[in-house]
Amino acid sequence: MITFNISQWRAWAPGLQTAADWQAWSQAKHLPAEAEQAPDVSFLPAMQRRRLSRLARMAFAVGWPLAEGLQDVPLVFVSRHGETPRTFEILSDLANEQPLSPTQFSLSVHNAVIGLWSIMRGETSEMTALAAAGDGFEQGVLEAACLLGEGAPAVLLIVTEEQPPAAYGPRIDDVPFAYALGLLLTPGDEWQLHLGDNVGAVPSSEPHALSWLRCLLKGDSTCTHTWKSRTWNWQRKP
Template sequence: MSPALTLWIKGVGLWAPGAPTWDAFRALVAENGQPGATERPAASVLPPNERRRAPESVLLAATAAGQAVSMAGLDAAHVPCVFASAHGDQAITDYMCTTLATAPGELSPTKFHNSVHNAPAGYWTIATHCHASSSAVCGGEASFGAGLLEAATLAIADERDVLLASYDIAGSGPLGDMTTSTGPFAGALVLSPRADGALARLQLSPEPGNVGDESIGEGWLDAIMTSNPSARGLPLLLALARRKTTALRVAAADGLDLHLDVEFAP
Protein backbone atom coordinates (compact mmCIF):
# COMPACT_ATOMS: atom_id res chain seq x y z
CA MET A 1 0.00 0.00 0.00
CA SER A 2 1.29 3.47 -0.87
CA PRO A 3 1.88 6.04 1.90
CA ALA A 4 -1.46 7.52 2.91
CA LEU A 5 -2.53 11.16 2.83
CA THR A 6 -4.33 11.99 6.07
CA LEU A 7 -7.13 14.53 5.85
CA TRP A 8 -10.25 15.49 7.72
CA ILE A 9 -13.72 15.97 6.26
CA LYS A 10 -15.34 19.13 7.57
CA GLY A 11 -18.27 19.61 5.23
CA VAL A 12 -20.53 17.46 3.05
CA GLY A 13 -23.10 18.36 0.42
CA LEU A 14 -25.32 16.30 -1.86
CA TRP A 15 -28.10 16.51 -4.40
CA ALA A 16 -29.66 13.24 -5.56
CA PRO A 17 -33.03 12.36 -7.07
CA GLY A 18 -35.44 12.39 -4.14
CA ALA A 19 -32.78 13.65 -1.70
CA PRO A 20 -32.05 17.31 -2.47
CA THR A 21 -29.81 18.00 0.55
CA TRP A 22 -27.26 16.25 2.73
CA ASP A 23 -29.66 16.38 5.70
CA ALA A 24 -32.44 14.80 3.63
CA PHE A 25 -30.06 12.05 2.50
CA ARG A 26 -28.94 11.36 6.09
CA ALA A 27 -32.56 11.13 7.23
CA LEU A 28 -33.42 8.66 4.47
CA VAL A 29 -30.42 6.51 5.33
CA ALA A 30 -31.15 6.58 9.07
CA GLU A 31 -34.79 5.62 8.58
CA ASN A 32 -34.18 3.12 5.75
CA GLY A 33 -36.65 5.21 3.83
CA GLN A 34 -37.34 5.70 0.16
CA PRO A 35 -36.65 8.96 -1.70
CA GLY A 36 -39.52 11.37 -2.19
CA ALA A 37 -40.33 13.71 -5.04
CA THR A 38 -37.36 15.13 -6.90
CA GLU A 39 -36.82 18.84 -6.31
CA ARG A 40 -34.98 21.30 -8.52
CA PRO A 41 -31.46 22.02 -7.19
CA ALA A 42 -31.75 25.12 -5.01
CA ALA A 43 -28.31 26.63 -5.76
CA SER A 44 -29.10 29.37 -3.23
CA VAL A 45 -25.51 30.63 -3.37
CA LEU A 46 -26.19 31.99 -6.86
CA PRO A 47 -27.96 35.34 -7.34
CA PRO A 48 -31.57 34.95 -8.57
CA ASN A 49 -30.76 36.08 -12.13
CA GLU A 50 -27.92 33.57 -12.37
CA ARG A 51 -30.10 30.77 -10.99
CA ARG A 52 -32.68 31.42 -13.69
CA ARG A 53 -30.24 31.22 -16.57
CA ALA A 54 -27.78 28.64 -15.21
CA PRO A 55 -27.92 25.15 -16.75
CA GLU A 56 -28.66 22.03 -14.72
CA SER A 57 -24.99 21.13 -14.32
CA VAL A 58 -24.22 24.47 -12.66
CA LEU A 59 -27.26 24.26 -10.37
CA LEU A 60 -26.26 20.78 -9.23
CA ALA A 61 -22.64 21.67 -8.53
CA ALA A 62 -23.49 24.93 -6.76
CA THR A 63 -26.14 23.24 -4.61
CA ALA A 64 -23.83 20.52 -3.29
CA ALA A 65 -20.87 22.89 -2.93
CA GLY A 66 -22.92 25.43 -1.00
CA GLN A 67 -24.07 22.81 1.49
CA ALA A 68 -20.54 21.54 2.11
CA VAL A 69 -19.01 24.99 2.67
CA SER A 70 -21.90 26.03 4.94
CA MET A 71 -21.53 22.87 7.03
CA ALA A 72 -17.79 23.54 7.38
CA GLY A 73 -18.51 27.07 8.57
CA LEU A 74 -16.15 28.59 6.02
CA ASP A 75 -16.18 31.71 3.88
CA ALA A 76 -16.25 30.39 0.31
CA ALA A 77 -14.36 33.47 -0.85
CA HIS A 78 -11.18 32.03 0.65
CA VAL A 79 -11.57 28.31 -0.13
CA PRO A 80 -9.74 26.76 -3.12
CA CYS A 81 -12.08 24.56 -5.13
CA VAL A 82 -11.96 21.55 -7.43
CA PHE A 83 -14.96 20.80 -9.67
CA ALA A 84 -15.03 17.33 -11.23
CA SER A 85 -17.29 15.94 -13.95
CA ALA A 86 -17.09 13.05 -16.38
CA HIS A 87 -19.05 14.72 -19.18
CA GLY A 88 -19.80 18.33 -18.27
CA ASP A 89 -23.20 19.55 -19.43
CA GLN A 90 -24.31 16.93 -21.96
CA ALA A 91 -27.54 18.73 -22.83
CA ILE A 92 -25.64 21.83 -23.94
CA THR A 93 -23.02 19.76 -25.74
CA ASP A 94 -25.81 18.04 -27.69
CA TYR A 95 -27.41 21.41 -28.48
CA MET A 96 -24.07 22.85 -29.64
CA CYS A 97 -23.31 19.91 -31.94
CA THR A 98 -26.82 19.88 -33.41
CA THR A 99 -26.88 23.64 -33.99
CA LEU A 100 -23.41 23.78 -35.51
CA ALA A 101 -24.35 20.96 -37.88
CA THR A 102 -27.70 22.42 -38.96
CA ALA A 103 -27.87 26.18 -38.35
CA PRO A 104 -24.56 27.52 -37.03
CA GLY A 105 -25.68 31.14 -37.33
CA GLU A 106 -28.35 30.49 -34.70
CA LEU A 107 -25.91 29.41 -31.98
CA SER A 108 -26.87 30.96 -28.65
CA PRO A 109 -24.06 33.02 -27.03
CA THR A 110 -25.40 32.06 -23.59
CA LYS A 111 -25.38 28.36 -24.42
CA PHE A 112 -21.86 28.71 -25.80
CA HIS A 113 -20.80 30.46 -22.58
CA ASN A 114 -22.21 27.59 -20.52
CA SER A 115 -20.70 24.83 -22.66
CA VAL A 116 -17.15 24.96 -21.28
CA HIS A 117 -16.13 22.33 -18.75
CA ASN A 118 -15.25 24.87 -16.06
CA ALA A 119 -18.58 26.74 -16.26
CA PRO A 120 -19.72 25.56 -12.78
CA ALA A 121 -16.39 26.64 -11.28
CA GLY A 122 -16.82 30.02 -12.96
CA TYR A 123 -20.36 30.53 -11.67
CA TRP A 124 -19.25 29.45 -8.17
CA THR A 125 -16.20 31.68 -7.93
CA ILE A 126 -18.03 34.72 -9.29
CA ALA A 127 -21.04 34.24 -6.98
CA THR A 128 -18.89 33.69 -3.88
CA HIS A 129 -16.23 36.29 -4.80
CA CYS A 130 -13.66 33.53 -4.51
CA HIS A 131 -10.12 34.55 -5.48
CA ALA A 132 -8.53 31.28 -4.33
CA SER A 133 -7.46 28.71 -6.93
CA SER A 134 -10.08 26.77 -8.86
CA SER A 135 -9.72 23.66 -11.02
CA ALA A 136 -11.98 21.74 -13.39
CA VAL A 137 -11.12 18.03 -13.53
CA CYS A 138 -12.28 15.36 -15.96
CA GLY A 139 -11.35 11.72 -15.56
CA GLY A 140 -14.11 9.95 -17.47
CA GLU A 141 -15.96 7.42 -15.35
CA ALA A 142 -13.35 7.92 -12.61
CA SER A 143 -13.88 11.68 -12.35
CA PHE A 144 -15.03 11.61 -8.72
CA GLY A 145 -11.85 9.79 -7.66
CA ALA A 146 -9.68 12.00 -9.86
CA GLY A 147 -11.21 15.09 -8.29
CA LEU A 148 -10.80 13.64 -4.80
CA LEU A 149 -7.11 12.97 -5.41
CA GLU A 150 -6.63 16.50 -6.78
CA ALA A 151 -8.40 18.13 -3.84
CA ALA A 152 -6.63 15.97 -1.24
CA THR A 153 -3.21 16.69 -2.73
CA LEU A 154 -3.95 20.43 -2.83
CA ALA A 155 -5.13 20.45 0.80
CA ILE A 156 -1.97 18.71 2.01
CA ALA A 157 0.46 20.63 -0.20
CA ASP A 158 -0.94 24.08 0.56
CA GLU A 159 -2.13 23.30 4.12
CA ARG A 160 -5.55 24.75 3.32
CA ASP A 161 -9.16 23.65 3.40
CA VAL A 162 -10.26 22.66 -0.12
CA LEU A 163 -13.72 22.20 -1.63
CA LEU A 164 -14.43 19.28 -3.96
CA ALA A 165 -17.67 19.24 -5.96
CA SER A 166 -18.41 16.39 -8.37
CA TYR A 167 -21.46 16.47 -10.65
CA ASP A 168 -22.95 15.01 -13.81
CA ILE A 169 -26.30 15.12 -15.60
CA ALA A 170 -28.09 12.72 -17.92
CA GLY A 171 -26.88 12.28 -21.47
CA SER A 172 -28.84 13.88 -24.31
CA GLY A 173 -29.17 12.93 -27.97
CA PRO A 174 -26.41 10.65 -29.27
CA LEU A 175 -24.47 11.28 -26.05
CA GLY A 176 -27.27 9.52 -24.20
CA ASP A 177 -26.34 6.34 -26.06
CA MET A 178 -22.58 6.77 -25.61
CA THR A 179 -22.28 7.60 -21.90
CA THR A 180 -23.38 5.83 -18.75
CA SER A 181 -24.97 8.95 -17.27
CA THR A 182 -28.76 8.58 -17.23
CA GLY A 183 -29.66 10.85 -14.32
CA PRO A 184 -28.40 13.86 -12.32
CA PHE A 185 -26.27 13.73 -9.18
CA ALA A 186 -23.83 15.96 -7.31
CA GLY A 187 -21.74 15.45 -4.18
CA ALA A 188 -19.32 17.76 -2.38
CA LEU A 189 -16.74 17.57 0.40
CA VAL A 190 -14.61 20.08 2.25
CA LEU A 191 -11.24 18.46 2.94
CA SER A 192 -8.87 19.87 5.54
CA PRO A 193 -5.31 19.15 6.72
CA ARG A 194 -6.50 19.94 10.28
CA ALA A 195 -8.68 17.91 12.63
CA ASP A 196 -10.51 20.70 14.50
CA GLY A 197 -14.27 20.54 14.00
CA ALA A 198 -14.07 17.62 11.58
CA LEU A 199 -16.80 15.07 10.91
CA ALA A 200 -14.38 12.25 10.09
CA ARG A 201 -10.78 11.40 9.31
CA LEU A 202 -9.98 10.25 5.79
CA GLN A 203 -6.82 8.37 4.90
CA LEU A 204 -6.22 8.14 1.18
CA SER A 205 -3.59 6.13 -0.65
CA PRO A 206 -3.26 5.49 -4.41
CA GLU A 207 -3.21 1.81 -5.39
CA PRO A 208 -2.54 0.23 -8.80
CA GLY A 209 -5.43 -1.51 -10.53
CA ASN A 210 -9.19 -1.11 -10.60
CA VAL A 211 -11.30 -3.39 -8.44
CA GLY A 212 -14.59 -2.22 -9.94
CA ASP A 213 -17.70 -0.80 -8.32
CA GLU A 214 -19.37 -2.87 -5.63
CA SER A 215 -23.10 -2.92 -5.09
CA ILE A 216 -24.28 -0.98 -2.04
CA GLY A 217 -27.06 -3.52 -1.60
CA GLU A 218 -29.90 -1.01 -1.41
CA GLY A 219 -32.01 -0.61 -4.52
CA TRP A 220 -32.42 3.16 -4.73
CA LEU A 221 -28.78 3.84 -3.87
CA ASP A 222 -27.49 1.29 -6.37
CA ALA A 223 -29.77 2.79 -9.03
CA ILE A 224 -28.28 6.25 -8.43
CA MET A 225 -24.70 4.97 -8.35
CA THR A 226 -25.04 3.19 -11.68
CA SER A 227 -26.84 6.15 -13.30
CA ASN A 228 -24.13 8.77 -12.87
CA PRO A 229 -20.30 8.77 -12.84
CA SER A 230 -20.13 11.31 -10.00
CA ALA A 231 -22.27 8.99 -7.88
CA ARG A 232 -19.26 6.65 -7.67
CA GLY A 233 -18.66 8.67 -4.50
CA LEU A 234 -21.89 7.39 -2.91
CA PRO A 235 -20.21 4.63 -0.83
CA LEU A 236 -18.04 7.29 0.82
CA LEU A 237 -21.02 9.60 1.36
CA LEU A 238 -23.03 6.69 2.77
CA ALA A 239 -20.26 5.89 5.28
CA LEU A 240 -20.26 9.54 6.36
CA ALA A 241 -24.06 9.58 6.70
CA ARG A 242 -23.99 6.45 8.87
CA ARG A 243 -20.86 7.50 10.76
CA LYS A 244 -19.48 4.07 9.97
CA THR A 245 -15.75 3.34 9.99
CA THR A 246 -15.18 1.89 6.55
CA ALA A 247 -12.49 0.89 4.05
CA LEU A 248 -13.30 1.64 0.39
CA ARG A 249 -11.71 1.73 -3.03
CA VAL A 250 -12.64 4.37 -5.58
CA ALA A 251 -11.31 4.55 -9.15
CA ALA A 252 -9.23 7.65 -9.88
CA ALA A 253 -8.03 6.70 -13.38
CA ASP A 254 -7.69 3.71 -15.68
CA GLY A 255 -5.47 1.37 -13.68
CA LEU A 256 -5.48 3.48 -10.51
CA ASP A 257 -7.70 3.24 -7.43
CA LEU A 258 -7.76 5.22 -4.22
CA HIS A 259 -7.86 3.17 -1.04
CA LEU A 260 -9.93 5.14 1.48
CA ASP A 261 -10.10 4.57 5.22
CA VAL A 262 -12.91 6.53 6.86
CA GLU A 263 -12.69 6.76 10.63
CA PHE A 264 -14.84 8.34 13.34
CA ALA A 265 -14.15 9.07 16.98
CA PRO A 266 -15.83 6.57 19.36
Protein backbone atom coordinates in the same frame (compact mmCIF):
# COMPACT_ATOMS: atom_id res chain seq x y z
CA MET B 1 -0.99 7.79 0.78
CA ILE B 2 -2.75 11.06 1.51
CA THR B 3 -4.57 12.04 4.69
CA PHE B 4 -7.21 14.68 5.34
CA ASN B 5 -10.38 15.46 7.26
CA ILE B 6 -13.84 15.97 5.80
CA SER B 7 -15.45 18.58 8.01
CA GLN B 8 -18.75 18.83 6.14
CA TRP B 9 -20.58 17.29 3.20
CA ARG B 10 -23.73 18.01 1.23
CA ALA B 11 -25.39 16.12 -1.58
CA TRP B 12 -28.30 16.67 -3.95
CA ALA B 13 -30.29 14.59 -6.41
CA PRO B 14 -33.93 14.75 -7.51
CA GLY B 15 -35.95 13.81 -4.43
CA LEU B 16 -32.81 13.50 -2.28
CA GLN B 17 -32.12 16.79 -0.59
CA THR B 18 -31.78 16.29 3.15
CA ALA B 19 -29.38 14.14 5.14
CA ALA B 20 -32.37 11.96 6.10
CA ASP B 21 -33.23 11.45 2.42
CA TRP B 22 -29.71 10.31 1.66
CA GLN B 23 -29.63 8.08 4.74
CA ALA B 24 -32.75 6.32 3.48
CA TRP B 25 -31.19 6.05 0.01
CA SER B 26 -28.08 4.42 1.47
CA GLN B 27 -30.30 1.71 2.91
CA ALA B 28 -32.09 1.28 -0.44
CA LYS B 29 -35.29 2.65 1.08
CA HIS B 30 -35.52 5.79 -1.01
CA LEU B 31 -34.79 6.12 -4.71
CA PRO B 32 -34.21 9.36 -6.61
CA ALA B 33 -37.17 10.90 -8.39
CA GLU B 34 -37.14 10.72 -12.17
CA ALA B 35 -38.55 14.21 -12.62
CA GLU B 36 -36.48 17.02 -14.13
CA GLN B 37 -36.25 18.64 -10.73
CA ALA B 38 -33.66 21.38 -10.19
CA PRO B 39 -32.16 22.37 -6.83
CA ASP B 40 -33.15 25.53 -4.99
CA VAL B 41 -30.59 28.29 -5.51
CA SER B 42 -32.80 31.13 -4.31
CA PHE B 43 -29.82 32.45 -2.32
CA LEU B 44 -28.63 33.90 -5.64
CA PRO B 45 -30.15 36.99 -7.32
CA ALA B 46 -32.60 36.17 -10.11
CA MET B 47 -30.36 37.60 -12.83
CA GLN B 48 -27.51 35.33 -11.74
CA ARG B 49 -29.74 32.26 -11.47
CA ARG B 50 -30.78 32.66 -15.10
CA ARG B 51 -27.25 31.92 -16.29
CA LEU B 52 -27.01 28.64 -14.42
CA SER B 53 -27.72 25.32 -16.10
CA ARG B 54 -29.08 22.47 -14.03
CA LEU B 55 -25.54 21.11 -13.65
CA ALA B 56 -24.33 24.47 -12.36
CA ARG B 57 -27.31 24.77 -10.03
CA MET B 58 -26.49 21.38 -8.55
CA ALA B 59 -22.89 22.43 -8.00
CA PHE B 60 -23.91 25.71 -6.38
CA ALA B 61 -26.59 24.02 -4.24
CA VAL B 62 -24.08 21.72 -2.53
CA GLY B 63 -21.06 24.02 -2.59
CA TRP B 64 -22.46 27.39 -1.53
CA PRO B 65 -23.56 26.33 1.99
CA LEU B 66 -20.20 24.63 2.59
CA ALA B 67 -18.34 27.81 1.70
CA GLU B 68 -20.62 30.06 3.73
CA GLY B 69 -18.63 32.35 6.01
CA LEU B 70 -15.29 31.23 4.56
CA GLN B 71 -12.90 33.29 2.44
CA ASP B 72 -10.20 32.35 -0.03
CA VAL B 73 -11.29 28.72 -0.27
CA PRO B 74 -9.79 26.86 -3.27
CA LEU B 75 -12.30 24.92 -5.34
CA VAL B 76 -11.85 21.62 -7.17
CA PHE B 77 -14.72 20.92 -9.56
CA VAL B 78 -15.02 17.43 -11.05
CA SER B 79 -17.36 16.20 -13.76
CA ARG B 80 -16.71 13.40 -16.21
CA HIS B 81 -19.29 14.43 -18.79
CA GLY B 82 -19.91 18.11 -18.03
CA GLU B 83 -22.62 20.13 -19.76
CA THR B 84 -23.95 17.39 -22.04
CA PRO B 85 -27.47 18.91 -22.41
CA ARG B 86 -26.02 22.29 -23.38
CA THR B 87 -23.52 20.70 -25.76
CA PHE B 88 -26.24 18.59 -27.35
CA GLU B 89 -28.35 21.70 -27.91
CA ILE B 90 -25.43 23.42 -29.63
CA LEU B 91 -24.79 20.39 -31.83
CA SER B 92 -28.49 20.22 -32.71
CA ASP B 93 -28.41 23.85 -33.80
CA LEU B 94 -25.39 23.11 -35.98
CA ALA B 95 -27.13 20.10 -37.54
CA ASN B 96 -30.18 22.25 -38.28
CA GLU B 97 -28.01 25.06 -39.67
CA GLN B 98 -29.19 27.45 -36.98
CA PRO B 99 -27.07 30.33 -35.66
CA LEU B 100 -25.11 29.46 -32.54
CA SER B 101 -25.49 31.35 -29.28
CA PRO B 102 -22.16 32.73 -28.00
CA THR B 103 -23.57 32.61 -24.47
CA GLN B 104 -24.55 28.96 -24.81
CA PHE B 105 -21.09 28.11 -26.09
CA SER B 106 -19.26 30.04 -23.38
CA LEU B 107 -21.29 28.30 -20.69
CA SER B 108 -20.80 24.84 -22.18
CA VAL B 109 -17.04 24.64 -21.64
CA HIS B 110 -15.84 22.49 -18.77
CA ASN B 111 -14.54 25.31 -16.59
CA ALA B 112 -17.67 27.47 -16.97
CA VAL B 113 -18.98 26.44 -13.54
CA ILE B 114 -15.86 27.57 -11.69
CA GLY B 115 -15.88 30.79 -13.70
CA LEU B 116 -19.44 31.51 -12.62
CA TRP B 117 -18.53 30.54 -9.04
CA SER B 118 -15.65 33.00 -9.03
CA ILE B 119 -17.80 35.83 -10.40
CA MET B 120 -20.82 35.27 -8.18
CA ARG B 121 -18.83 34.80 -4.98
CA GLY B 122 -16.10 37.31 -5.77
CA GLU B 123 -13.68 34.45 -5.17
CA THR B 124 -10.12 34.77 -6.48
CA SER B 125 -8.48 31.75 -4.88
CA GLU B 126 -7.17 28.82 -6.91
CA MET B 127 -9.80 26.82 -8.80
CA THR B 128 -9.46 23.68 -10.88
CA ALA B 129 -11.91 21.94 -13.21
CA LEU B 130 -11.16 18.26 -13.84
CA ALA B 131 -12.59 16.19 -16.68
CA ALA B 132 -11.48 12.89 -15.25
CA ALA B 133 -12.33 9.27 -16.01
CA GLY B 134 -14.37 6.91 -13.88
CA ASP B 135 -12.23 7.61 -10.83
CA GLY B 136 -12.57 11.38 -11.11
CA PHE B 137 -13.81 11.50 -7.53
CA GLU B 138 -10.49 10.23 -6.21
CA GLN B 139 -8.55 12.39 -8.66
CA GLY B 140 -10.41 15.40 -7.27
CA VAL B 141 -9.64 14.38 -3.68
CA LEU B 142 -5.98 14.01 -4.61
CA GLU B 143 -5.95 17.52 -6.12
CA ALA B 144 -7.66 18.92 -3.02
CA ALA B 145 -5.20 17.16 -0.70
CA CYS B 146 -2.29 18.67 -2.64
CA LEU B 147 -3.77 22.13 -2.08
CA LEU B 148 -4.06 21.38 1.63
CA GLY B 149 -0.43 20.32 1.57
CA GLU B 150 0.48 23.68 0.08
CA GLY B 151 -1.07 25.44 3.05
CA ALA B 152 -4.74 25.93 2.21
CA PRO B 153 -6.77 25.80 5.47
CA ALA B 154 -9.71 24.24 3.62
CA VAL B 155 -10.53 23.09 0.09
CA LEU B 156 -13.99 22.68 -1.43
CA LEU B 157 -14.52 19.65 -3.68
CA ILE B 158 -17.63 19.44 -5.86
CA VAL B 159 -18.43 16.37 -7.97
CA THR B 160 -21.49 16.52 -10.19
CA GLU B 161 -23.02 14.77 -13.18
CA GLU B 162 -26.08 15.64 -15.21
CA GLN B 163 -28.44 13.09 -16.73
CA PRO B 164 -27.38 13.10 -20.40
CA PRO B 165 -29.81 13.52 -23.32
CA ALA B 166 -31.32 10.28 -24.62
CA ALA B 167 -29.10 10.39 -27.70
CA TYR B 168 -26.09 9.78 -25.45
CA GLY B 169 -27.68 6.72 -23.86
CA PRO B 170 -25.61 4.12 -25.74
CA ARG B 171 -22.39 5.94 -24.82
CA ILE B 172 -22.94 7.21 -21.26
CA ASP B 173 -24.02 4.49 -18.85
CA ASP B 174 -22.41 5.70 -15.62
CA VAL B 175 -24.92 8.36 -14.55
CA PRO B 176 -27.80 6.54 -12.83
CA PHE B 177 -29.39 9.89 -11.99
CA ALA B 178 -28.35 13.53 -11.81
CA TYR B 179 -26.38 14.15 -8.63
CA ALA B 180 -23.94 16.47 -6.90
CA LEU B 181 -21.69 15.87 -3.90
CA GLY B 182 -19.80 18.59 -2.07
CA LEU B 183 -17.03 18.00 0.48
CA LEU B 184 -15.13 20.50 2.59
CA LEU B 185 -11.68 19.04 3.15
CA THR B 186 -9.39 20.27 5.92
CA PRO B 187 -5.96 19.14 7.15
CA GLY B 188 -5.94 16.07 9.38
CA ASP B 189 -5.69 12.30 9.40
CA GLU B 190 -9.29 11.20 9.88
CA TRP B 191 -9.32 9.84 6.32
CA GLN B 192 -6.65 7.98 4.37
CA LEU B 193 -6.65 7.37 0.62
CA HIS B 194 -4.06 5.37 -1.29
CA LEU B 195 -3.62 3.30 -4.43
CA GLY B 196 -3.39 -0.43 -3.90
CA ASP B 197 -3.19 -3.74 -5.71
CA ASN B 198 -6.05 -4.22 -8.16
CA VAL B 199 -5.56 -7.94 -8.68
CA GLY B 200 -8.99 -9.53 -8.47
CA ALA B 201 -10.66 -6.20 -7.68
CA VAL B 202 -14.22 -5.73 -8.87
CA PRO B 203 -15.19 -2.32 -10.29
CA SER B 204 -17.84 -0.40 -8.39
CA SER B 205 -21.36 -0.78 -9.75
CA GLU B 206 -22.12 2.92 -9.23
CA PRO B 207 -20.20 6.19 -9.55
CA HIS B 208 -17.38 6.41 -7.01
CA ALA B 209 -18.77 9.55 -5.37
CA LEU B 210 -22.12 7.86 -4.73
CA SER B 211 -20.48 4.62 -3.61
CA TRP B 212 -18.33 6.56 -1.13
CA LEU B 213 -21.36 8.42 0.20
CA ARG B 214 -23.21 5.15 0.68
CA CYS B 215 -20.27 3.74 2.66
CA LEU B 216 -20.12 6.91 4.77
CA LEU B 217 -23.83 6.80 5.61
CA LYS B 218 -23.71 3.10 6.43
CA GLY B 219 -20.85 3.75 8.83
CA ASP B 220 -18.29 1.67 6.95
CA SER B 221 -14.69 2.40 7.88
CA THR B 222 -13.24 1.17 4.58
CA CYS B 223 -14.23 1.51 0.96
CA THR B 224 -12.55 0.28 -2.24
CA HIS B 225 -13.03 1.63 -5.75
CA THR B 226 -11.46 0.16 -8.88
CA TRP B 227 -11.23 1.86 -12.26
CA LYS B 228 -9.28 0.02 -14.95
CA SER B 229 -5.73 -0.44 -13.58
CA ARG B 230 -6.25 1.71 -10.47
CA THR B 231 -7.74 0.60 -7.16
CA TRP B 232 -8.32 3.29 -4.56
CA ASN B 233 -8.50 2.28 -0.92
CA TRP B 234 -10.38 4.52 1.51
CA GLN B 235 -9.97 4.17 5.26
CA ARG B 236 -11.52 6.15 8.08
CA LYS B 237 -10.38 6.22 11.65
CA PRO B 238 -12.91 4.75 14.08
